[in-house]
Amino acid sequence: MIWNTLLRLRAHFLESPSPSSATITTVSADSPDKYHAEIAIRPLSDSKGIELRFNTIGEHKGELCVIADSPFRVTVQPNHSLRPLEHQEIEQYLPYAVLPYFSHQHSKTFAISHFAQTLDGRIASCSGDSKWIGNWENLTHAHKMRAMCDAILVGASTLKTDQPRLNVRHVTGVNPLRVVIGNSISDDDIRSSSGEPVLVINTHNSTKLNEQVTLDAAVDGRIEGQAILRALYQRGVTSLYIEGGANTTSHFLKTLALDQVQVHVTPRILGSGVTGFEFGGVETIDQAVEFSNPRFVAMGNQMMFVGEVIRDRAEGNE
Numbered sequence: 001m002i003w004n005t006l007l008r009l010r011a012h013f014l015e016s017p018s019p020s021s022a023t024i025t026t027v028s029a030d031s032p033d034k035y036h037a038e039i040a041i042r043p044l045s046d047s048k049g050i051e052l053r054f055n056t057i058g059e060h061k062g063e064l065c066v067i068a069d070s071p072f073r074v075t076v077q078p079n080h081s082l083r084p085l086e087h088q089e090i091e092q093y094l095p096y097a098v099l100p101y102f103s104h105q106h107s108k109t110f111a112i113s114h115f116a117q118t119l120d121g122r123i124a125s126c127s128g129d130s131k132w133i134g135n136w137e138n139l140t141h142a143h144k145m146r147a148m149c150d151a152i153l154v155g156a157s158t159l160k161t162d163q164p165r166l167n168v169r170h171v172t173g174v175n176p177l178r179v180v181i182g183n184s185i186s187d188d189d190i191r192s193s194s195g196e197p198v199l200v201i202n203t204h205n206s207t208k209l210n211e212q213v214t215l216d217a218a219v220d221g222r223i224e225g226q227a228i229l230r231a232l233y234q235r236g237v238t239s240l241y242i243e244g245g246a247n248t249t250s251h252f253l254k255t256l257a258l259d260q261v262q263v264h265v266t267p268r269i270l271g272s273g274v275t276g277f278e279f280g281g282v283e284t285i286d287q288a289v290e291f292s293n294p295r296f297v298a299m300g301n302q303m304m305f306v307g308e309v310i311r312d313r314a315e316g317n318e
């Protein structure tokens with residue numbers, strides 16, 4: 001029930017990203033108690049974020065105040081009428097619902113990466129098999145994130161190996177813009193993974209049937225993550241969900257273009273295979289990429305790490 005309210009909130013911020021007071025109403029017609037929420041939105045002073053006051057009517061009648069004062073951070077006032085799962089859903093997904101507002105404030109596309117990896121840090125076996133490293137809760141989470149982001153991106157190898165459909169199937173929500181990156185991508189690769197249009201990012205034309213954004217390569221032959229984000233921002237993309245693979249996500253991290261990292265950890269060991277993050281490495285532990293607000297979220301009987309990349313520390317790793 002609260003999921004539909006969060007989707008409605010996201011739609012509101014997509015339509016009206018600039019700070020202004022508003023009240024939106026959501027009604028979940030399919031729920032037996034006709035769950036109904038009225039949300040009063042108020043910008044905080046000095047453009048420091050927004051306050052959201054939820055007023056819910058129905059079986060779980062109550063009031064709830066949430067402060068969103070920076071990207072990815074919300075403070076949810078304790079509310080006893082809210083079921084623990086609803087509270088968790090708000091804490092976990094409301095930051096993405098309000099991301100269009102922060103995108104507008106910061107004039108940028110926010111990039112979030114997601115992997116499912118084993119205890120030994122593998123996202124695929126040596127044969128490239130990765131279906132499925134995570135669990136059902138992780139799959140549902142990935143689909144919620146797809147619904148909460150404007151665009152989803154994968155690298156050429158993931159497109160060819162996994163043939164992901166990159167749409168929203170396990171929850172309600174609107175499909176994100178599908179973006180694939182790489183010069184080796186042909187129309188056949190895209191046709192085999194999805195019938196709907198896909199945006200291809202490359203350094204020279206490689207497809208005929210799909211729209212392309214051709215960007216210059218940096219010294220290492222790859223397109224800089226920031227250049228990709230700028231191109232997407234110009235197309236109105238406020239948030240990008242990067243679903244791998246390792247090469248693609250590591251390049252975004254290395255070029256300081258990742259805002260948030262989500263790493264799902266499953267209790268399996270593969271011994272060898274594709275490592276999640278691989279970018280040349282650091283000499284000493286104090287040069288490691290670190291995260292602000294690091295947290296571990298339960299995903300059924302597994303867990304997911306979520307944190308925001310600290311860019312100053314990452315700069316030291318270049």
Ligand SMILES: NC(=O)c1ccc[n+]([C@@H]2O[C@H](COP(=O)([O-])OP(=O)(O)OC[C@H]3O[C@@H](n4cnc5c(N)ncnc54)[C@H](OP(=O)(O)O)[C@@H]3O)[C@@H](O)[C@H]2O)c1
Nearest residue numbers: 116124128155156157158182183184223244245246247248
């Ligand atoms: N466990 C999980 O959650 C998960 C998620 C996703 C994928 N996987 C697994 O990961 C494996 C694939 O990962 P991978 O690291 O081998 O490959 P990948 O990241 O999927 O694709 C790498 C390719 O993408 C293109 N590319 C990426 N970044 C680019 C940039 N900045 N500029 C230009 N081109 C760029 C290049 O394609 P071109 O060479 O064509 O130019 C590059 O060779 C598969 O086995 C897949 O199953 C696992």
